[in-house]
Amino acid sequence: MSGTRLTSRDIRSESRLVVMRALLAAGESTRSDLAEATGLSLGTVSTIVQDLLKFGIIAESGQLSSGIGRPTTGLRLNADRGRVVGVYVEDRYLEATVFDAALGELATVEAASDAAVAEADEVIAWIDRTLETALERAQAKREDVIGVGILLPGGMQRPVKGATAPDAIWLHFDRLLDTLGLPVVVDNPLKAIATAELWLGAGRRVASAVAVSLGYGVGAGIIQDGAVVRGATNAAGEWGHSLLVFDGRQCQCGRKGCVEAYVGIPGLRTTLAEIAPGHPLAEGVDALGEGPEGFDLVAALADAAKNGDRAAIATMERSAHYLGAALTDLVAILNPEVIALRGWAEWPVWRERIAPIVRRRVLEDSPGDAAAGLAIELSPTCGMEGIAAIALERFMRDIGLVTTREIPAL
Numbered sequence: 490m491s492g493t494r495l496t497s498r499d500i501r502s503e504s505r506l507v508v509m510r511a512l513l514a515a516g517e518s519t520r521s522d523l524a525e526a527t528g529l530s531l532g533t534v535s536t537i538v539q540d541l542l543k544f545g546i547i548a549e550s551g552q553l554s555s556g557i558g559r560p561t562t563g564l565r566l567n568a569d570r571g572r573v574v575g576v577y578v579e580d581r582y583l584e585a586t587v588f589d590a591a592l593g594e595l596a597t598v599e600a601a602s603d604a605a606v607a608e609a610d611e612v613i614a615w616i617d618r619t620l621e622t623a624l625e626r627a628q629a630k631r632e633d634v635i636g637v638g639i640l641l642p643g644g645m646q647r648p649v650k651g652a653t654a655p656d657a658i659w660l661h662f663d664r665l666l667d668t669l670g671l672p673v674v675v676d677n678p679l680k681a682i683a684t685a686e687l688w689l690g691a692g693r694r695v696a697s698a699v700a701v702s703l704g705y706g707v708g709a710g711i712i713q714d715g716a717v718v719r720g721a722t723n724a725a726g727e728w729g730h731s732l733l734v735f736d737g738r739q740c741q742c743g744r745k746g747c748v749e750a751y752v753g754i755p756g757l758r759t760t761l762a763e764i765a766p767g768h769p770l771a772e773g774v775d776a777l778g779e780g781p782e783g784f785d786l787v788a789a790l791a792d793a794a795k796n797g798d799r800a801a802i803a804t805m806e807r808s809a810h811y812l813g814a815a816l817t818d819l820v821a822i823l824n825p826e827v828i829a830l831r832g833w834a835e836w837p838v839w840r841e842r843i844a845p846i847v848r849r850r851v852l853e854d855s856p857g858d859a860a861a862g863l864a865i866e867l868s869p870t871c872g873m874e875g876i877a878a879i880a881l882e883r884f885m886r887d888i889g890l891v892t893t894r895e896i897p898a899l
Contacts, residue, residue: 501537502892504529506882507715508537509546512566513591514693517550519561538564544888545570546590566591571635572627573880574620574671575873578612578641580605580654585619587627588877590635592688596627605654609661612654613668620669631671636880639675640872642706674883678702678872679726682831683710683717684882685875690868691827699825700868701728701816703832704784705754706741709819710875729753733815751811754786754833760807761790765800784833791838802842809843813850820855820863829868840867 504527511526512518520538524531541547550563570590577584581604586597600619606612616639624631641655658665658675666673682700686692690700692712700710707729711718718725729749730742737746738759750756762771770789793801816828828851833839844865852860885891 499892502890503715504533505537505540505885505890508534509541509566510688510693512547512564513688517553517563517565519553519563521561523564540890544890546885546890568593571884572624572629572633573877573884574623574634574637575877575880576616576620576637576639577873577876578616578639578654578658580607583615583619583654584873585616585623586873586877587623587629588874590881592874592877592881594874595629596623598623598626607654607656609664612658613661613665615654616658616665617668634671636877636884637669637671637673638681638876638880638883639673640681640876641675641677672880672883672887674876674880676876676879677723679708679710680717680719680723681710681872681875681879682868682870683712683726683875684878685870685872686710686829686868687712687715687717688870688878689874690870691829691864691866695826697823697825698827698829699819699823700829700831700870701819702872703752703812703830703834707749707753707832711823712825713823728815728819731815731818733811748811748815752808752815754784756811757790757804757808757833758786760811761800761804764803764807768800770801787833787836787839791836794838794842805839805842806846809846810850812843813847814854816847816865817851817854817860820851820859824859826862827864827866829866829870831868831871835867 507527507529508523511523515522515526518526520534521531524534527534538547542549545567547564548567550565553561553563568589568591572595573588573590575586575588581602583600584597587595589595598619600615606615620637624634639658641658679702682702686698686700691698692715696715698712702708702710709726709728711726730740730744730747732746733748733751734746738750738756739745740747740750742749751760758771761768765771770786770793790801790804794805819825819828834843848865851863851865882891
């Protein structure tokens with residue numbers, strides 16, 4: 490609700506989410522401990538707890554004793570309040586994960602197609618079948634589902650008719666709703682990873698964080714003042730298409746010199762080809778790049794580096810310098826407390842070789858004290874957890890507990 494003055498009702502709404510995230514982090518807590526963890530008054534926490542108990546979002550877990558004074562009533566998120574399903578859709582790949590209402594993963598089903606699935610009826614039927622299989626594996630029924638979050642790669646702009654599974658969802662959303670018969674929310678990966686960080690990662694302990702995704706494409710999910718930054722058209726976070734090198738490499742977006750052209754997986758291939766023209770991994774990248782996010786190339790480079798391949802090692806080190814320079818721009822603009830990395834930077838060999846270079850580059854190049862106290866770490870979360878949390882927020886909005894979330898629910 491940027492630009493809108495918050496009412497006392499809105500402040501209560503935000504405080505409910507703060508209490509829920511604190512309870513999720515603790516696993517089990519008391520009203521007084523939640524007040525201490527959130528900075529809210531005990532009276533405010535007690536009122537919020539009553540609201541959440543009323544709707545079955547949290548549950549009492551019995552008497553807790555600290556050994557001093559009278560036992561107090563324990564609280565936990567009510568995992569059995571319902572089931573939330575996250576769905577990730579590409580034109581040849583689909584994944585559905587069932588979570589409980591405390592964001593605990595229950596079952597995951599992956600499906601792949603040899604040919605691109607683009608026709609609306611085929612895409613919708615594919616989603617429906619995979620969701621049903623995931624529910625069966627989780628021993629859940631459709632009537633247990635309180636929300637479905639669908640994660641679409643790329644921006645949230647309306648597509649021009651014609652070609653991919655995500656387009657088919659956008660163009661025939663009403664048909665998808667009718668087929669599933671469930672409440673659905675759709676969002677993009679950058680908002681999902683930011684939400685995951687807010688609920689399950691660094692966003693629970695700091696007010697300002699950036700979740701950086703490094704895959705075939707790259708981007709940044711932004712948290713400022715404890716909320717996900719969406720922007721005027723839900724397009725905030727396209728850091729991968731900011732300029733790193735003037736008139737540099739061609740990016741798939743059409744511009745030259747974008748961050749993605751240097752630290753996206755195709756950019757890693759290009760760096761390798763520049764360092765060692767004719768290297769077998771550079772020449773074979775099209776085959777290696779197939780599959781979700783093209784991580785086969787990352788694995789192959791990691792293996793080569795472990796075996797002493799100098800070109801692979803040099804590719805990692807140069808990519809670390811590119812990444813450090815690009816992150817420095819984020820630090821200069823956003824001044825976050827934490828940058829949480831996910832994607833190819835998580836692989837052990839990559840992490841060992843690139844982390845020191847990235848940290849040094851960011852610390853040395855950031856203006857003034859913008860990087861003072863900055864933590865650069867690996868994220869423990871994933872986008873599927875984030876889209877599930879967004880679906881849970883949507884459910885809470887539908888029952889009147891949340892009034893301030895800008896959720897792209899169609």
